[in-house]
Amino acid sequence: METKPQYRMRIREHRTVRASELIAHPLNPRIHPDFQKEALSDILQEVGFARSLLVFETPEGKLQLIDGHLRQSLAEDQEVMVEILDVNEAEANALLLSIDPLASLALYDNPTLQALKNVVETSSDALQQLWTSLGESQEKTKAELAKTRKEIEQDIPEQFLILIECATEAEQADLLERLKKQGLNCKSLVS
Numbered sequence: 439m440e441t442k443p444q445y446r447m448r449i450r451e452h453r454t455v456r457a458s459e460l461i462a463h464p465l466n467p468r469i470h471p472d473f474q475k476e477a478l479s480d481i482l483q484e485v486g487f488a489r490s491l492l493v494f495e496t497p498e499g500k501l502q503l504i505d506g507h508l509r510q511s512l513a514e515d516q517e518v519m520v521e522i523l524d525v526n527e528a529e530a531n532a533l534l535l536s537i538d539p540l541a542s543l544a545l546y547d548n549p550t551l552q553a554l555k556n557v558v559e560t561s562s563d564a565l566q567q568l569w570t571s572l573g574e575s576q577e578k579t580k581a582e583l584a585k586t587r588k589e590i591e592q593d594i595p596e597q598f599l600i601l602i603e604c605a606t607e608a609e610q611a612d613l614l615e616r617l618k619k620q621g622l623n624c625k626s627l628v629s
Contacts, residue, residue, distance in 0.1 A: 450524040457513035480562035490519040
């Protein structure tokens, strides 16, 4: 029986610090559009901070962000909770490149998503638009894939082929010439 791997615990501690004391990661590739800033600001106003910012300690003893750059910029000089990881710079870079893309790979169970949308209320237009759009792109992608699959199936004509293995190139050329003389549509392939 195969056993699950034991994952290392890399969370060192949780600490409250001023957001302005955190160093932005110089390789953070994420760009935050105004709509995202507005939606995050609105949920922070309606609910408050409910998620720590992910950081690691640099060799100089500074706390550098891995995840939470937008939350940090919105908090400005406010105290925030950080989750300090025991990782080196290379591991922090790997997390920076992985956390958001991995989260975006999750799919929605549409009945459950709809039930959740039905019970959550907001006065924020930005949040309402965000919540309304959830699952739509997934459904659009599924529809586009189904359409493309049908088009591909219609575009590929049925073919009935015979593959004949030849011992030498000369034998292949000879057989090809004889088959063509018989009026057969054939071609040579080399693998």
